[in-house]
Amino acid sequence: MTEVYFKPLAKASRDARRLEVKTGDPSVPSSIFTQPDRYDGEEVTARVVILRTRGCRWALTGGCTFCGYVNDSFVRKIDGAELVAQWENALQSYAGEPILKIYTSGSFFDPYEVPEEAQKAILANMPEGLKKLNVESQAVDITEKRMELVMSSFPKDRVKLEIGVGLEAANYEVARYSVNKEFFMEDYRKAAAVAKQHGATLKAYTMVKPPFLTEREAIESAVETAREAGPHSSTISFNPMNIQKNTLVDKLWKRGQYRPPWLWSVVEILKRGKQVTDTVVKSDPVAGGKVRGSHNCGKCDEYVLAAIRDFNVHQNPKVFDRLKCDCKKVWEDVLELEGMFQGPMGRWDDPMRNSEDDD
Amino acid sequence: MFEITAKDGAARLGRWEVQAGQPVVATPAVLYVDSARIPAPAFAEVLLTDAPGRTPGKPSIHPGGSRFYPATSTEGASLVIQNDLPYAPAGGPLLLEAAQTLNQEMRQPGQATVVVSPKAEKLGDEFAVLANARALFDNPYQFAAHIAELRSRVGYAPLLYAPGVGLPHEIAILVYAGIDVVDNLSAVLAARAGQYLTAEGPVSVDAVRAPGTRPCLCPACQGAGMGYEWLRDHNTYAVHQEMLRVRAAIADGRLRELVEARTRARPYLAAHLRRMDKEQYAYFEERAPTTRTGTLYATSKESLERPEVVRYRKRLEERYRKPESARVLLILPCSARKPYSDSRTHRTFENALFGTPNRGAVHEVILTSPLGLVPREWETVYPAAHYDLPVTGHWDEDERKMIRDTWAAFLKNNHYDHVICHLEKAERDLILDVLPEHKWTAPDDNPLSTESLGNMRAAVHDMAGPGAPVNFRARETEDMISRARWQFGIEGAAALGRNTTIRGKLPFVKLLDATTDQQVAMLTDRGLLSLTLEGGKRLLEAGVYRVEIENFKPKGTVFAVGVIGGDAEVRPEDEVVLHHKGELKAVGRARMSGPEMVQFKRGPAVDVRHYVGASK
Numbered sequence: 007m008t009e010v011y012f013k014p015l016a017k018a019s020r021d022a023r024r025l026e027v028k029t030g031d032p033s034v035p036s037s038i039f040t041q042p043d044r045y046d047g048e049e050v051t052a053r054v055v056i057l058r059t060r061g062c063r064w065a066l067t068g069g070c071t072f073c074g075y076v077n078d079s080f081v082r083k084i085d086g087a088e089l090v091a092q093w094e095n096a097l098q099s100y101a102g103e104p105i106l107k108i109y110t111s112g113s114f115f116d117p118y119e120v121p122e123e124a125q126k127a128i129l130a131n132m133p134e135g136l137k138k139l140n141v142e143s144q145a146v147d148i149t150e151k152r153m154e155l156v157m158s159s160f161p162k163d164r165v166k167l168e169i170g171v172g173l174e175a176a177n178y179e180v181a182r183y184s185v186n187k188e189f190f191m192e193d194y195r196k197a198a199a200v201a202k203q204h205g206a207t208l209k210a211y212t213m214v215k216p217p218f219l220t221e222r223e224a225i226e227s228a229v230e231t232a233r234e235a236g237p238h239s240s241t242i243s244f245n246p247m248n249i250q251k252n253t254l255v256d257k258l259w260k261r262g263q264y265r266p267p268w269l270w271s272v273v274e275i276l277k278r279g280k281q282v283t284d285t286v287v288k289s290d291p292v293a294g295g296k297v298r299g300s301h302n303c304g305k306c307d308e309y310v311l312a313a314i315r316d317f318n319v320h321q322n323p324k325v326f327d328r329l330k331c332d333c334k335k336v337w338e339d340v341l342e343l344e345g346m347f348q349g350p351m352g353r354w355d356d357p358m359r360n361s362e363d364d365d
Numbered sequence: 366m367f368e369i370t371a372k373d374g375a376a377r378l379g380r381w382e383v384q385a386g387q388p389v390v391a392t393p394a395v396l397y398v399d400s401a402r403i404p405a406p407a408f409a410e411v412l413l414t415d416a417p418g419r420t421p422g423k424p425s426i427h428p429g430g431s432r433f434y435p436a437t438s439t440e441g442a443s444l445v446i447q448n449d450l451p452y453a454p455a456g457g458p459l460l461l462e463a464a465q466t467l468n469q470e471m472r473q474p475g476q477a478t479v480v481v482s483p484k485a486e487k488l489g490d491e492f493a494v495l496a497n498a499r500a501l502f503d504n505p506y507q508f509a510a511h512i513a514e515l516r517s518r519v520g521y522a523p524l525l526y527a528p529g530v531g532l533p534h535e536i537a538i539l540v541y542a543g544i545d546v547v548d549n550l551s552a553v554l555a556a557r558a559g560q561y562l563t564a565e566g567p568v569s570v571d572a573v574r575a576p577g578t579r580p581c582l583c584p585a586c587q588g589a590g591m592g593y594e595w596l597r598d599h600n601t602y603a604v605h606q607e608m609l610r611v612r613a614a615i616a617d618g619r620l621r622e623l624v625e626a627r628t629r630a631r632p633y634l635a636a637h638l639r640r641m642d643k644e645q646y647a648y649f650e651e652r653a654p655t656t657r658t659g660t661l662y663a664t665s666k667e668s669l670e671r672p673e674v675v676r677y678r679k680r681l682e683e684r685y686r687k688p689e690s691a692r693v694l695l696i697l698p699c700s701a702r703k704p705y706s707d708s709r710t711h712r713t714f715e716n717a718l719f720g721t722p723n724r725g726a727v728h729e730v731i732l733t734s735p736l737g738l739v740p741r742e743w744e745t746v747y748p749a750a751h752y753d754l755p756v757t758g759h760w761d762e763d764e765r766k767m768i769r770d771t772w773a774a775f776l777k778n779n780h781y782d783h784v785i786c787h788l789e790k791a792e793r794d795l796i797l798d799v800l801p802e803h804k805w806t807a808p809d810d811n812p813l814s815t816e817s818l819g820n821m822r823a824a825v826h827d828m829a830g831p832g833a834p835v836n837f838r839a840r841e842t843e844d845m846i847s848r849a850r851w852q853f854g855i856e857g858a859a860a861l862g863r864n865t866t867i868r869g870k871l872p873f874v875k876l877l878d879a880t881t882d883q884q885v886a887m888l889t890d891r892g893l894l895s896l897t898l899e900g901g902k903r904l905l906e907a908g909v910y911r912v913e914i915e916n917f918k919p920k921g922t923v924f925a926v927g928v929i930g931g932d933a934e935v936r937p938e939d940e941v942v943l944h945h946k947g948e949l950k951a952v953g954r955a956r957m958s959g960p961e962m963v964q965f966k967r968g969p970a971v972d973v974r975h976y977v978g979a980s981k
Contacts, residue, residue: 014463018456179433183450218451223434254456263453263500336557342400343550346413346428347529348446348479349497350453354554 015186016068022254025066027081032058033091036078038099044319045104045137052105052140055096059119060084062112064144064188070174071186071217074250075111086121093128104137115147115156115169122155130159140209142170145189148197153204167206168240171197174213176234180227184216191234198238207240214246214275214289214300215267217255220344221337221355224267228275229282236283244279244289246272246300259298263350269294269302269310270337276314277323288318297358303333304358333357367392367491367524369968372937372957373615374672375516375543375652381524383411383424384443392524393540393615395531395608396426396548397601403553406601413548417441426526429476432467446494447472449479454497454507458482477526483514488523495544498527499551502535505636509542513641513648516543520964521957533564533607534630538637540611541624543652549604556597564607566630570596618657625665635667642670650676651958655852655938656747656893663754669735669763673748677736678771684850684858685740687779688843690835691728693828694781695821696803698788698812699733701756704744706871710813714787717818721825725835728781732792734764737771742844745872745892746851758791765795773799783828787812787821804828842867845876849886849894852940853910860907861885861900876900886940893940898975901942901952909934912941912955912962912971918978919943919951923971931959931970941971951976 036058043052061079062069069076093108100106108128112119120128132139139160148169160167173194174185181187198208212231215224232242247266249259258264272289279287291314293299295307302310309329316325340355366382379392388410396413399405399420405412412425418441427442429435435448449471450464465482472478477492478485485493495501495515501508516525524545531539531547532555539547552562560567563580573579579586583602585595614623628634641649649672661673668674700708706715718724729741739749760768776799784803786793790810793800806812806820846862853861866879874888878899885903886894896904904910913930914923923943935941935955943951953973955962962970 012463014460015456018460021457177433183432218431218453219433220431223431226434258453258455261453261455261500262503263455263497338402339554339557342402343398343554345415345430346398346548346550347499348428348449348494349451349529350500351529351554352499352503352551354551354558357558 010182010190011068011186011188012182015071015183019071019186019254020068022071022252022257023065023069023076024252025061025076025081028079030058030080032080032084032088033095034058035092035096038096040103043105049319050105051103052107053100053103054107054109055093056109057089057092057096057120058084059089059110059112061119062110063116063118065112068186070172071184072213072247072250072253072255073172074253074256077250077252079111086124086127089120089124090127093124093131097131097133100133102133102135104135105140106132106136106138107140109142112142113144113147114141115143115152125156126159129156130161132161132165136165138166138168140168140170142172145171145173145193145197148200148208150200150203153200153206157204157206162205168209169197169201169206170209170211170243172211172213173231173235174211175216175227176231177227180216180219184218185213194235195238208238209241209243210235210239212242212244214244214272216247217258217264221265221268221271222341222345225271225274225278225341229278232275232279232287233282236285239285241286241288242279242283244272244275244287246289246291246294248292248300249298262352265350265356266298267300268337268340269300269307269314270334272300272314273310273326273329276317277326280321280323286321289314290318301358302337303331306331306333367522367967369965371616372652372654373618373620374541374649374654376540376611376615376620377545378612378615379524379545381545383426387424387443388422390424391612392545393536393608393611394546395604396526396546398549398553399425403597406598406605408605411443413550414442417443426477432471444492445473445476447476447479449481449496451479451496452481454500454504458484480515480519483511483518485515485519488519491522491524492546493519493523493525495525495527499529502527502530502539502637503633505633505640508637509640509645512542512544513645517648521961522965531604532567533562533603534566534627534634536604536607537611537614537620537624537627538634540615541620542637542641547604547608549601552600552604553597556593556600559596560600561596562600562603564603564610564627564630618659619662621671622662622664625667628667629665638667639670642667642672642675646672646675651936651960653936654747655936656891657751657938658891659751661748661752663735663752666761666763668754669767671735674735674752677746677748678767680851681737681771682774682778684854685743685775685778686847686850686855687728687740687781688742688840688847690725690840690843692726692782692832693728693825694779694784695727695729695825696784696786696788697729697731698792699731699739701753703752704750705731705739706741706744713813713818714821717822718825721822722830723832723834724825724829725837725840726829726832727825730775732768732772732788732796734760734768737768738775740847742847743851745888746848747892750892760791760795768795769799772796776801782832785821785824785828787817838866841874842876845874845888845894848888849876852894853904853907854934856907857904857909860903861894863903893938895954895974896940896942896952898949898952898977901975902949904942905944905947905949910939910941912943912959914943914945914950916945919953919971919973919976920979921973922969923951923953923973925957925962925965925968925970928962928970931955931957931962933959935959935962943971943973943976949977 036056061076065076175181176191291300313325369377369379371378381390390410397405397409399412399414417425424443429448432450439445449468452464461482479494481496526546527544559570585598614620653672700710702708705711731739787806807817849858876885885900939955951973953971
């Protein structure tokens with residue numbers, strides 16, 4: 007039987023990483039901050055806790071071609087007790103926010119990364135006043151056995167559980183040959199069914215423009231993912247590529263062989279995504295308007311980002327109608343011609359990064 | 366169907382029938398974009414389109430999408446580029462090799478292969494697409510090696526298309542490198558970026574926006590338009606015009622000169638050319654003809670490293686040995702007129718030496734750039750008789766080093782009893798530290814002065830006169846064999862020169878078997894020896910410059926399809942011997958390199974001069 011993943015791509019992804027064993031206090035979380043979010047139609051504050059684990063098992067062996075979260079991990083064994091201590095420390099700063107988000111660098115339900123006793127202890131320790139908890143997991147870790155085990159400790163009667171899954175692409179070829187994913191749409195569907203039985207929902211993280219796709223294909227892939235994953239998800243979150251250090255995409259980007267998606271593409275994806283699914287679609291472009299993140303020409307970026315933020319709240323695509331900029335023509339050229347290049351377009355597709363002078 | 370009609374190094378002119386029954390396209394060719402927003406120009410011969418049928422009656426190439434999203438309909442396309450796994454070079458060679466294997470497996474019959482790794486195996490295709498061409502070409506460290514390795518692996522036969530490259534100033538060097546097909550994608554996008562394209566490089570559009578200020582006579586520039594469409598149409602014309610110029614340069618045998626001129630446009634082009642010369646010599650030398658008819662203009666720094674020039678210097682080091690009976694080295698300056706003997710300067714030297722005794726012991730060797738030195742008997746070979754360069758009396762560092770190194774190697778391999786240096790001071794200084802003890806006969810810094818000429822005559826008289834007399838015919842025979850060394854190497858020349866004598870006067874000298882009086886070869890005004898069947902027999906015995914053919918009587922032209930083997934040293938224009946399993950069949954002039962005539966299934970391989978079994 008062949009591997010579920012494409013070995014040469016996994017190797018290239020692994021080779022692009024520089025894994026460092028880190029010292030530092032294992033009882034201190036990576037970071038704690040708050041961010042605006044929505045709950046029951048209202049704008050609320052969410053508290054985010056990033057636990058510092060040993061690292062994503064998949065990333066340590068190869069991992070997704072663009073994910074650099076492992077850069078922040080310990081890359082050495084971290085005991086369950088230490089992760090529980092991180093959580094307890096984090097809760098000291100909890101100020102009654104209705105939403106808590108626990109991010110690890112990989113999969114919360116993978117006992118390799120978060121030992122079973124820590125999963126149970128953390129899920130059992132939910133503060134009063136909390137309405138919703140978000141965690142992240144690989145789809146293959148959301149099994150019947152795992153859910154039974156962890157949900158027995160979780161106060162599911164008073165707190166909703168939403169599990170973020172980095173599905174990235176519903177398209178098998180994209181997941182296997184571009185993202186270097188270890189699981190596929192079929193696994194996501196199964197995970198969603200299991201989660202539903204236990205009263206939890208899935209949020210589909212969708213990568214906008216994984217490597218080696220043209221801008222047009224990136225739009226297709228994101229919309230296809232919204233269409234496929236929509237019925238199985240509480241939210242479709244489009245994540246436009248941001249270039250993270252020590253990743254294969256970083257290597258491509260540095261050599262001018264990858265360009266993060268245009269914000270025009272994100273707008274297009276939100277408009278079309280809204281048409282193909284009834285679920286919530288949204289996008290928070292990390293490093294939006296910056297050269298390492300989703301960007302246009304540098305002149306219209308803030309303006310387009312504001313419209314995207316508005317759309318996230320109101321889900322009304324009309325906010326995009328008034329957007330215009332000269333660079334939209336370049337983007338249209340890219341959609342029309344990039345596929346004919348049979349590879350990166352070089353200097354032509356990024357007015358922000360490449361000056362108009364050809365050298 | 367692809368047929369080559371003329372070549373210049375790795376570049377070729379040809380005729381390409383994209384699909385049977387459709388109009389034949391001239392190559393090197395430009396594919397013109399024909400899309401919803403960008404119409405193809407009227408002069409387009411072949412289109413690049415995602416909607417075949419938009420412009421009927423012309424052959425069209427259709428990109429097939431990628432493995433992620435294959436094109437949904439390719440109906441009506443003359444040729445479809447397969448959907449591929451489009452990995453970029455930064456993915457690393459292993460990833461690209463794996464993708465190459467998948468691409469070759471996925472290809473449907475009749476589709477064009479997309480090549481992502483230079484390690485692609487023989488394609489058997491007529492049309493191969495070089496993936497990532499824009500990224501490779503933008504990186505001076507990768508392109509030359511990539512294209513040379515790829516072309517060496519896939520062979521001479523396939524047409525090679527490099528998408529996304531082909532700005533007017535880039536076309537010459539791309540074709541020079543062996544690319545047969547480009548497109549106007551970059552030219553169209555340059556218009557959006559406000560670049561007005563010319564063969565000498567992009568110009569800012571604001572400099573030429575107003576009608577009347579435009580350095581171009583294309584219909585777009587002659588019109589009143591000042592916006593995007595004017596710029597796009599002009600850029601496309603500029604691509605077309607430069608491609609016509611490149612084709613003309615190939616037909617004229619002057620593509621290298623055009624490339625050297627074009628590389629002045631931008632540093633990355635010069636970087637490509639220098640890497641091609643320094644790192645891919647073998648690839649380009651194999652394709653460079655042994656001789657040409659026109660002048661080789663050496664006007665740039667790059668001219669010093671031109672493959673034919675480097676080949677000449679390598680042959681000087683590897684194949685050259687001085688005529689045995691020459692004991693006195695006479696070093697002379699070069700002349701603008703070629704061959705040197707025809708120049709006023711060299712006729713003056715000849716007159717000054719007229720009547721000196723034992724001239725057969727004297728060996729005249731000319732100091733020059735970019736060749737380093739030319740022994741008198743090699744003055745008719747290519748490019749010694751063909752080069753022209755700016756003469757200023759100033760020598761740059763690269764030239765100084767090249768000349769000094771060439772002389773150092775020459776003087777290490779060839780020993781003389783006496784050395785006479787008849788150079789002006791600056792030239793003598795170039796080689797002074799490698800020259801053995803010598804007599805300087807132009808200390809007044811003017812080799813043409815009466816005094817210097819007198820010094821030279823006296824020195825020759827004193828040094829050559831007293832020794833053992835050299836038979837003039839014997840010396841001329843040695844010179845003839847020396848020429849054969851340039852052309853056929855040491856073993857080939859030894860076989861041709863065994864028991865021979867000469868007859869006739871330059872430039873038409875015959876080499877004859879001394880016993881049977883049978884002609885072996887004759888020097889012609891091409892500067893090369895042409896073989897007789899006797900000469901062919903001798904080369905066949907030496908085992909060099911052979912072409913093995915099927916068993917037939919070769920008359921007129923032998924086509925590549927009839928060729929079984931070609932020795933690796935055979936270059937276009939070389940004299941070769943044709944045989945079948947060791948049996949002599951003919952002698953003739955090669956039209957392709959040895960490897961090329963084996964790989965190619967079409968086109969003329971050898972023009973036969975004499976064949977066995979011809980009626981007298």
